[in-house]
Amino acid sequence: MADLETIQKKILSFRNECDWAQFHDPKNLAEALSIEAGELLENFLWKTTEQSRNLSPDELKNVKEELADIFIFLTYLSEEYKIDLLAEVEKKIAVNESKYPVEKAKDRVASIPIYKKRALL
């Protein structure tokens, strides 16, 4: 299996060959990521939450591609700010763990309004 660093280098090397960095300011990258997130969501539209667990093979294929696209834009944005994405994720996990102690968060995510925001983390 390829490791994260190798994949991110591949993504950036393709971009360099196409000279696309000139268009990739963070405002446009954040727009692109948001548009891709909408395309991901489209696969679940008009479904119940139960139905969303049973995608057709075509829908599943499309979902996988959208997830990959979103990761590619995360990589571009990480490069823009010269950040180590995994290190940021680790920091965020620590924030979540201290903010939302398990004994409070357990089982409650959807039913109690005060936990709603938490659920997004």
Place this chain on the structure above:
Amino acid sequence: MADLETIQKKILSFRNECDWAQFHDPKNLAEALSIEAGELLENFLWKTTEQSRNLSPDELKNVKEELADIFIFLTYLSEEYKIDLLAEVEKKIAVNESKYPVEKAKDRVASIPIYKKRALL
């Protein structure tokens, strides 16, 4: 530096402790990812593309947290479908490279409509 697998295990282990998997059907996860993408975008609202390259320290901190949140939801969705996210990204890069040969894509992303879709990849 932590590797991807270790981080993804941490993310899922926190979720298990809170018993949140019961709320995490893919329809809701895709909604959450889309909402987070909107929150990321909010940091660039009312800015020109040039201004978007010069965030305040507070905005930058917020951007990093949103990128981490988006990665966390990519991880949940990958777990739902039991997919190896990096492997999917590798496949998508290969698709992009064959679909958009460098000699055609070079420099053109923003100016030629036909290349617009491509730029999202």
Place this chain on the structure above:
Amino acid sequence: MADLETIQKKILSFRNECDWAQFHDPKNLAEALSIEAGELLENFLWKTTEQSRNLSPDELKNVKEELADIFIFLTYLSEEYKIDLLAEVEKKIAVNESKYPVEKAKDRVASIPIYKKRALL
């Protein structure tokens, strides 16, 4: 009841007093509308489709405000292009009616992939 034209004039007159038109290029307005749509969606996150029909009074109040905000941005964008929003909607309804004859669309929106796109119209 106030009519549409009066309301749209009020929206634009408040903007003029604040001199906000200078920031309201269509790229930023479309971003703002997309961010607001994410905030609307947040009221339904972690709910089943059934639960989404039974919002708390606080959530309902918030939903109404988000719908109003989205309408305000539709008005700004209509002003930008000097278009009559209702006339555009009428045209779109006619397009939908001819593209999706009732005998084909009836009852099928969610179950048949080919109708998915249609359902968005």
Place this chain on the structure above:
Amino acid sequence: MADLETIQKKILSFRNECDWAQFHDPKNLAEALSIEAGELLENFLWKTTEQSRNLSPDELKNVKEELADIFIFLTYLSEEYKIDLLAEVEKKIAVNESKYPVEKAKDRVASIPIYKKRALL
């Protein structure tokens, strides 16, 4: 020119003929509106804010259709909650005017972080 009420009746009458109300719970409608907002935004992707003021005729046509689609989903959601959309907009304008007095908001929307949230209103 058609008035708002007539248009909204047309929108709902087409929906009734297709029996689509069964799929139109608010969670799915909010998803649809968010997806449409992403499609609107796509017309401005990779553009500078200046370029976004000069769309090609094809892009402009597409923008108008997306604005119409978003209005259609506002109508469905208003029907769901039996609200008078224009009345809600009027209330929101009053909220904005009292929250953001002109002497403070004037000219400042994009440059001062504290005014950012306000700008969305």
